[in-house]
Amino acid sequence: MTPTSTPLQRALRQAPDRTLAAQARPELEFFCFRVGELRFGVPSENVTEVLRAGLLTPLPRTPSFIMGVTGHRGQVLPVVDLLRFLSKGEARIGPRTRIFVGVSGSFVSGVVADTVLGLRRVPVSDILPPPLGGDAAAEHLLGIVSGGGPHDGLNLLNFSKLLQTARQRAVVR
Amino acid sequence: MSLESPNDKPAAKPRGAKKSPGAKAGADAANAIDPLKPFTDTLMAVLSGNLNARVPQDRVQADPTGFGHLLNQVLENFSSAEHRKQVAAQEIDQALDSLIILVREGDLSRWNTSTEDPQLGPLLEGFGKVIETLRIFVREINEAALRLSSSANQVLAASTQHETSSTEQAAAIHETTATMEELKHASAQIAENAGSVARVAEETLGAARAGRGAIGEFIQAMQQIRSDGVAVADSISKLSKRVERIGTVVEVIDEIADRSDLLALNAALEGSRAGEAGKGFSIVAAEMRRLAENVLESTKEIKNLITEIREATAAAAGAADASKHATESGEKLGAVAAQAVEGILAGVQETSDAARVINLATQQQRTATEQVVASMAEIEDVTRQTTQASKQATGAAAELTQLAGRLAELIKRFKAD
Amino acid sequence: MSNGVLDERSAEELGAVDILFFQIGDSEYGTDASQVLRIDRALPDDLTVRDLGLPHRGLRALVFDTPEGEGHLKVDAVNGVRSVALAVLRRMPAAAAAAPYAVGICLDEASRRPVLLIDLAETLKTQGRH
Numbered sequence: 001m002t003p004t005s006t007p008l009q010r011a012l013r014q015a016p017d018r019t020l021a022a023q024a025r026p027e028l029e030f031f032c033f034r035v036g037e038l039r040f041g042v043p044s045e046n047v048t049e050v051l052r053a054g055l056l057t058p059l060p061r062t063p064s065f066i067m068g069v070t071g072h073r074g075q076v077l078p079v080v081d082l083l084r085f086l087s088k089g090e091a092r093i094g095p096r097t098r099i100f101v102g103v104s105g106s107f108v109s110g111v112v113a114d115t116v117l118g119l120r121r122v123p124v125s126d127i128l129p130p131p132l133g134g135d136a137a138a139e140h141l142l143g144i145v146s147g148g149g150p151h152d153g154l155n156l157l158n159f160s161k162l163l164q165t166a167r168q169r170a171v172v173r
Numbered sequence: 174m175s176l177e178s179p180n181d182k183p184a185a186k187p188r189g190a191k192k193s194p195g196a197k198a199g200a201d202a203a204n205a206i207d208p209l210k211p212f213t214d215t216l217m218a219v220l221s222g223n224l225n226a227r228v229p230q231d232r233v234q235a236d237p238t239g240f241g242h243l244l245n246q247v248l249e250n251f252s253s254a255e256h257r258k259q260v261a262a263q264e265i266d267q268a269l270d271s272l273i274i275l276v277r278e279g280d281l282s283r284w285n286t287s288t289e290d291p292q293l294g295p296l297l298e299g300f301g302k303v304i305e306t307l308r309i310f311v312r313e314i315n316e317a318a319l320r321l322s323s324s325a326n327q328v329l330a331a332s333t334q335h336e337t338s339s340t341e342q343a344a345a346i347h348e349t350t351a352t353m354e355e356l357k358h359a360s361a362q363i364a365e366n367a368g369s370v371a372r373v374a375e376e377t378l379g380a381a382r383a384g385r386g387a388i389g390e391f392i393q394a395m396q397q398i399r400s401d402g403v404a405v406a407d408s409i410s411k412l413s414k415r416v417e418r419i420g421t422v423v424e425v426i427d428e429i430a431d432r433s434d435l436l437a438l439n440a441a442l443e444g445s446r447a448g449e450a451g452k453g454f455s456i457v458a459a460e461m462r463r464l465a466e467n468v469l470e471s472t473k474e475i476k477n478l479i480t481e482i483r484e485a486t487a488a489a490a491g492a493a494d495a496s497k498h499a500t501e502s503g504e505k506l507g508a509v510a511a512q513a514v515e516g517i518l519a520g521v522q523e524t525s526d527a528a529r530v531i532n533l534a535t536q537q538q539r540t541a542t543e544q545v546v547a548s549m550a551e552i553e554d555v556t557r558q559t560t561q562a563s564k565q566a567t568g569a570a571a572e573l574t575q576l577a578g579r580l581a582e583l584i585k586r587f588k589a590d
Numbered sequence: 591m592s593n594g595v596l597d598e599r600s601a602e603e604l605g606a607v608d609i610l611f612f613q614i615g616d617s618e619y620g621t622d623a624s625q626v627l628r629i630d631r632a633l634p635d636d637l638t639v640r641d642l643g644l645p646h647r648g649l650r651a652l653v654f655d656t657p658e659g660e661g662h663l664k665v666d667a668v669n670g671v672r673s674v675a676l677a678v679l680r681r682m683p684a685a686a687a688a689a690p691y692a693v694g695i696c697l698d699e700a701s702r703r704p705v706l707l708i709d710l711a712e713t714l715k716t717q718g719r720h
Binding site for chain 3: 054055056058059061070074075076078107109167170
């Protein structure tokens, strides 16, 4: 070890010759949003569009997690309140509330989001399994990403499963 | 003259003795001895005081000489003379008694002496006349004394009253003089005060004139402020309208930014679906989103500013309005004040004039008062003399009353009735 | 959840239907105009469907025919009858699992939000069920 070496000199000795291959670190892309105090990620392939919440038409005697319907591109979209669905509270619709259009197979549904955080690529290695023995919400999670700060964490949703469950719950009634 | 007088008594004994049976028996015996004895006995009896003693009738008849009869006649005459002498003496005594009483007690009423005696009669009659005259005098003097006393009393009363009223008058005059003195001082004070008032009124007049000028300037200033205020209100109104316009523009910007955000999001999703080819697209979309978010942040700030400006302009408009009202009422107040000052000027002028008149009048009054005081001093002097005189008169009247009293007292000692 | 496949028929082929729009509280609803016999003054005994919201004053009643006789639904106002193209009508998505009388949605441009279409005869059945 040379006594004259600096931190930069040491760093440059370890630096790679070319850009590291992306495949070396596989990533998944998530559509990230916040609703209430919770931050979620939905696989980006499940999200087609983001809309303004606008005015919803409430429906009589639907399950409580169906906030109502909205018309979008000539289609009637049921709008889901994730907080109610996961028993984490209740979403509120304000002037800047968004609804994203989620798809899974032939099923299409709107989901309420207070703020859209954007698309984020998450290294698969960063995804931790959902906590065992957690609450009922855990069964709809792909996993979690613990961020550096207390608000950077993400709950990655298994959106297809979520839509399936929702449909089952509605029909069972 | 009474027959019961003590002079009769010695005569009774011999007569009784003559009538007694013993004496008759003794005489009978003597007659027998001496024929002259009845005569001598009778004479002896008369000499011893029994003036009624007479030679008994049987002896007289028996005496042919008539001596007994003569003797009896002599004795009768003697007895009658003696009797008259006694009566006169008695009447003189009585008259003397009456005189003594008259002198001693002054009783003129008891003089009632009369006599049969022709020699004594005129004397007593003369006395009676003198006493009667005295009686009339006494009566008249008595009446006069009574009247004098009453008059003296009246004089004393009148004099006393006069003295009292004179004293009162003197006191009143003294008081009046004192009051006049006070009045003199008071009017001097008033004159002085009126002078001060006149001076102060003069000063006030100056001040009020200055005030009138100041109020004029104030009203002008108020008018200026009002017109400035109108300009300010106009500016505020324009500003308010512009701010509202800015608000509308900001709403539009907001809307555009929100749409941009949505567009960018959807573009990013589109890019994501395009796979590796859409990667650059996604980066641009993300950048666009950031820009939209920045715009939204800025518009949020602008909105806050607009809200603040709106509040401020509302406050300013309110203040301008208040200022307008204030200046209007200020102008009104100024007009009122100007009017008031005009009134004050007129009032002060009047006051000044009045004070001057008062000063003059009080000076005249002072002169008049001084004259009155001098006159009062003279009157006081005269009154003092009058009082002195009436005091003397009262003293004299008192003395007179005393004298009248004494006179009446003296006269009372003489009893006329 | 709803089938996203586009209908192959063109809009013109489908024609139109008369829809009566009415108001209960703050919400607008639509119903088949032919189902409504008349509009009447509301009576105290008239039907209210709690899930559609409570009427403000409820002075009007929609009178409709049912096999059991006339039904009276209390409403606040009747907004009018419009001929609505079938192209803007949608069946109620099964996933929404709404009440049986909520039969469809009208995506008419004239309305600020999708309008829920009601089968009046079904409302009476629902009410009977409770």
